[in-house]
Amino acid sequence: MSETATAGRRLVELNVNGMSHVGLAEPRTLLSDFLRHDLELTGTHVGCEQGVCGACTVLVDGEPVRSCLTFAVQMEGARIETVEALSADGALHPIQEAFRNTHGLQCGFCTPGFLLTAKALLEENPSPSEAEIREHLSGNVCRCTGYQGIVDAVLEAAANGKDQADEPR
Amino acid sequence: MSPGSGTADVNQQARPARYTGERIKRLEDPRLLMGRARFIDDLGVPGMVHAAFVRSPHPHARIVSIDNRAALALDGVVAVVTGADLAAETAEMEVGAMLNGVEATSRPAIAISKVRHVGDPVAVVVARSPYLAEDGRDLVRVEWEPLPPVPDVGTALADGAPLIDEALETNHVAHGKIEIGDPDGQFETAAHVCRKTFKVGRSTGAPVETRGLLAECDAGSGAITLWTSTQMPHLTRTLLAPMLRVPENKLSVHSPEVGGGFGLKCHIFPEDVAVPAVARRIGRPVKWIEDRWENLSGGVHSKEMDCEVEVALDADGKMLAIRGAFVTDGGAYSSIPYTPLIDSGCAAGMLPSMYDVGHVAAQFDAAYTNKASVGAIRGVGWASGQLARETLLDDAARQVGIDPVELRLRNMLSSEPQKNIMGLSLDGGSYAESLAMARDAIGYEEFRRRQDELRAGGRYLGIGFSPFIEPTGMATASARAAGFDIAYFDSATVTVDPDGTATVSTGLHSHGQGHETTLAQVAADALGFAIEDIRVVFGSSDSQSYGMGTYASRSAVVGSGTIMAAAAQVRARLLELAATLLEADARDIDLAHGVAHVKGAPARGVTVAELAGFGYFGYDARPDDVQESGLTATAAYDPPETYANGTTAAVVEVDPALGTVDLQRLVAVEDCGRMLNPFIVDGQVAGAVAQGVGIALLEDLAYGEDGEFLAGSLMHYLYPSTTELPRYDLLHIETPSSASTGGVKGVGEAGTIAAPAAVVNAISDAISPFGVSIDRVPVTPVYLRDLLRGAGR
Known part of the structure; x- marks a missing residue:
């Protein structure tokens, strides 16, 4: 097992947050590890490596994906978005701002996964009900907040997005 | 507003009279939201290698032999270290008798002769990458002699039960009784008696961030630097130093951003001893990040x-x-x-x-x-x-x-x-x-x-x-x-820096509680500063503000008491400085939101930046106690x-x-x-x-x-x-x-x-x-x- 496991590194080219990154990855290298350790994008967090907690969620072509259940070599040609992209210009994204306004985070470890999962929801459904928000976020766990602040944040972000959409351009 | 630059006519209308009691948004949030906070697994140092623990698959077994040859033969594996290897370099992990009727116990960090639960560590494999460390771990061959398991209290307390800790004569490690009044007499004569048996299940904190450690040892001094996801940096140093056989001043414990604790991270674990001891032994920085199975099987449990x-x-x-x-x-x-x-x-x-x-x-x-x-x-x-x-x-x-x-x-x-x-x-x-x-x-x-x-x-x-x-x-x-015969010490240091901003250091910690915000609110009110001119720092045992850390709902009380006491001393000196500059009596000075003025005369004020500059560099024009003590004070509070x-x-x-x-x-x-x-x-x-x-x-x-x-x-x-x-x-x-x-x-x-x-x-x-x-x-x-x-x- 181990003799073959270290062999066969491959050159991979990933599009992460709008930039092309080239690196060497074993076939077994997880996307989460490649993002964190090779690309030093440490905002993506790993909580279980079992695909359960959702902390490692990133967007792949706009869809939320568990980066701990994905191999880096599978992502050739995909468009990957991590938490670092949300505030690329140094200002908080409206969803991030809403999390701050509603105390939607405490220790902050699960937060990047929630932010990206919420972003995917609001892009698909800009005006979700509370029940829809809870259903959509039920694959991410948070041990600190009891979720109330998180659910309120998504409601607030949706309301703000709606306000903006209503404004004349 | 730039730091400490408050002027006498600063617009104070938007500010609350007091920060404490207000719904202030958290100061720590932006870095967490942006993915820029640094948790333990985000850290690294040059030359770092990675550890994986070989753990028991058995609830109770003797270790007959450990064969590390195949692991060491794997390219990339640096070392395999066993409990016997570490025994000569570390002290046993002891815990005293907290009360009469409680057994004092001791254990090696890594099991040497037998394992006592699934997940008990028996060896450490160190390798160039975490993947290779786990490959090496899987190649370590342990020969086991399984022992009868003791899966519950009933089995543990039965006559002839297998002993978990063979140094003790019993599995019944604690017993105590409190009786006040005559309860038995009351039960005999009461109109109603109701009885219930209730079984509470086994649960734990299970923070989304597991535990993790990064340790290095200075080759010259033997000093150890340990980064650890802990709720209590100073107490970790105090408890861990004797186990590592280093003097306390040669162990620096740093806690980076911590992804939740819930009590799990206010203990000393076997890995806390093993990882720095291995780093010292092999002369390389060693990192270990717990996986979820280890967290659930080998952390602490609760409430059963x-x-x-x-x-x-x-x-x-x-x-x-x-x-x-x-x-x-x-x-x-x-x-x-x-x-x-x-x-x-x-x-x-x-x-x-x-x-x-x-x-x-x-x-x-x-x-x-x-x-x-x-x-x-x-x-x-x-x-x-x-x-x-x-x-x-x-x-x-x-x-x-x-x-x-x-x-x-x-x-x-x-x-x-x-x-x-x-x-x-x-x-x-x-x-x-x-x-x-x-x-x-x-x-x-x-x-x-x-x-x-x-x-x-x-x-x-x-x-x-x-x-x-x-x-x-x-x-x-x-x-x-509560019946525990233990003592605590907690302190905070409040320092006004030369530009009129303030740094508050505490031996408390924060891993979700927002102490960078709440303790800044306390300090701002106690000093009379604008909240944006306060920075709260914690997380390093190198800080002089010794404290026991954050757990047991203690930090609001301890933080308020220590910071308010230290801030009161510094504020008194600021008032004296203002009195000197304003040619008034210190008792007549008001200091709020970073501006001091004579009460009733708000038009003529001096900013804390001016007071601090004078306090640091005003030579012999300064009041005596400022010359002697500066603009810093440390205070302790045992509530x-x-x-x-x-x-x-x-x-x-x-x-x-x-x-x-x-x-x-x-x-x-x-x-x-x-x-x-x-x-x-x-x-x-x-x-x-x-x-x-x-x-x-x-x-x-x-x-x-x-x-x-x-x-x-x-x-x-x-x-x-x-x-x-x-x-x-x-x-x-x-x-x-x-x-x-x-x-x-x-x-x-x-x-x-x-x-x-x-x-x-x-x-x-x-x-x-x-x-x-x-x-x-x-x-x-x-x-x-x-x-x-x-x-x-």
Whole structure:
């Protein structure tokens, strides 16, 4: 097992947050590890490596994906978005701002996964009900907040997005 | 506003008169939201290698031999280190007798001769990458001689049971008893006696970030630097230094951003010794990040307890006496520093809680079994004891025919400061008031009407209440009141820097509690500064502000007391500086939001930037005490006992056919004294309540009868998610502590203590037509369906 496991590194080219990154990855290298350790994008967090907690969620072509259940070599040609992209210009994204306004985070470890999962929801459904928000976020766990602040944040972000959409351009 | 640049005409209209008590948004949020915070696994140092632990797959076994040859032959593996290797370089991990009747114990960091639970470490493999370390780990061959497992307390305490710790003569590692008054006499003559046996399941904190360590050793001095995901940097240094055989001044413990603790990260674990010892041994920095299976199998567990409780009531439902016996399944080792008594001892000490009862008997025990150790997890044994007592009172109310809220109201202590029967110095609260507020907020009378209507249609709704008091501000006085003979030391340092900004250092920590915000609020008010000119720092044992860290709902009380005392000294010197510059008496100076002026003459002011510049560089024009001490002060505070209180109430609907529980409403009334920041108080209560709901319905660190561990992933150990929890109503009463600085109490654990009993009482109320009552948690669908089928309705 181990003799073959270290062999066969491959050159991979990933599009992460709008930039092309080239690196060497074993076939077994997880996307989460490649993002964190090779690309030093440490905002993506790993909580279980079992695909359960959702902390490692990133967007792949706009869809939320568990980066701990994905191999880096599978992502050739995909468009990957991590938490670092949300505030690329140094200002908080409206969803991030809403999390701050509603105390939607405490220790902050699960937060990047929630932010990206919420972003995917609001892009698909800009005006979700509370029940829809809870259903959509039920694959991410948070041990600190009891979720109330998180659910309120998504409601607030949706309301703000709606306000903006209503404004004349 | 730029740092310290406040001018006399700064627009102060947008500022609150005081920051404490305001819903200030958290200062730490932006870096966390942007993914820029640095947690332990985000750190690295040049030359770093990675560790993986070989762990026992057996609950109880002798180590016959360890063959590391295949692992060492793997390209990239640097070393394989065993317990025997480390024994010469480290001291055993000892934990003393916390009380009479408790065994002192000792263990090597890595097992040498036998393992005592699944997940017990037996060797460390170090390699170039985490992947290679795990490859190497899988190549280490351990020959085992399995021993008979001790999977539960009953087996552990039976005659002839296999000994878990062969240095002891028993598995019965702790025993104690408290008896006050004549409880037995009261039980003989009481009009009503109600008894209950309750089994609390095994749960833990399971933060989303697991534990992790990064250690390096200076080749010249032998000094060790340890980065660790801990809640208590200074206390880790004090406890760990002798185990590593380094003087305390040659061990630096740094805690980066910590992704949740819940008590898990306020212990000393075998890996805390092993990783720095291995780094020293091989001369390379070593990093280890715990995986989820290790976290669940090898961290500390909590709350599993066999409870027997009984209450004696007079004909009017007045409590005459209460008795309780609490036995903790303590696991295989004594956790450091708390021992398994953190559960059964705490349950016993809080048996009468806020009830006015004249006679008490409380017995507590702990047994060693082949499970992971029991440690101090949010709510500790108070949550287990609360479940036993509050479910007993609901059973008693049904038995006697009194409304459960009314029964409790008849038996509450008054809310005035007083000593309770256990000798706890209660500092005032709102015991009956909080229960009444929860009752009214949840619409009790209307609910009862609706409940009757729905029952007629075959739907089973129930309501449950759980009033509580929570010991907070844990320090010497409160620990001793709880029966633990231990002492605390906590300090803070407040320094005004030359440009008029202030740095506050504390021996507390923050891993979600928002202390960078709340402690800045406290410091800003105490100094008279603008909050943006305050920076709160913590997380390094190199800080001179020694403290015991953050756990046990202690930091609001300890932080306020230490910071307010240190800030008062610095503020007094600032006032003297202002008096000199303004040619006035210091008693006539007002200093607020960073500007000092003579009272009544706001037009002529000096900024703290000017005061600080003068204080540092004003040579002999400065007052004497500024010349001697500068603009910094360190103060210690060891607070008196403080007790938060409140009531949690829940509404559930039970589906008898499926055994499922739908938690529909949850009201939490909290009285934590003066609130530093209600925004953060709400967050603490909401999160703690969620953990309490998990304890009630989901969380179960299950072991098989053969001692095998069955809950090694988050697919097996279930947290509540967004869909298991309702929207909560969070309500407050604010009764200032009569004892603490600023009237502050703590809040961190209240919801976890109170919520499980509220949910369980609601379930028992829902199924009361079946004539049965819940006697364990978690209330799983299988358990509930079997209970209802057995009831034969």
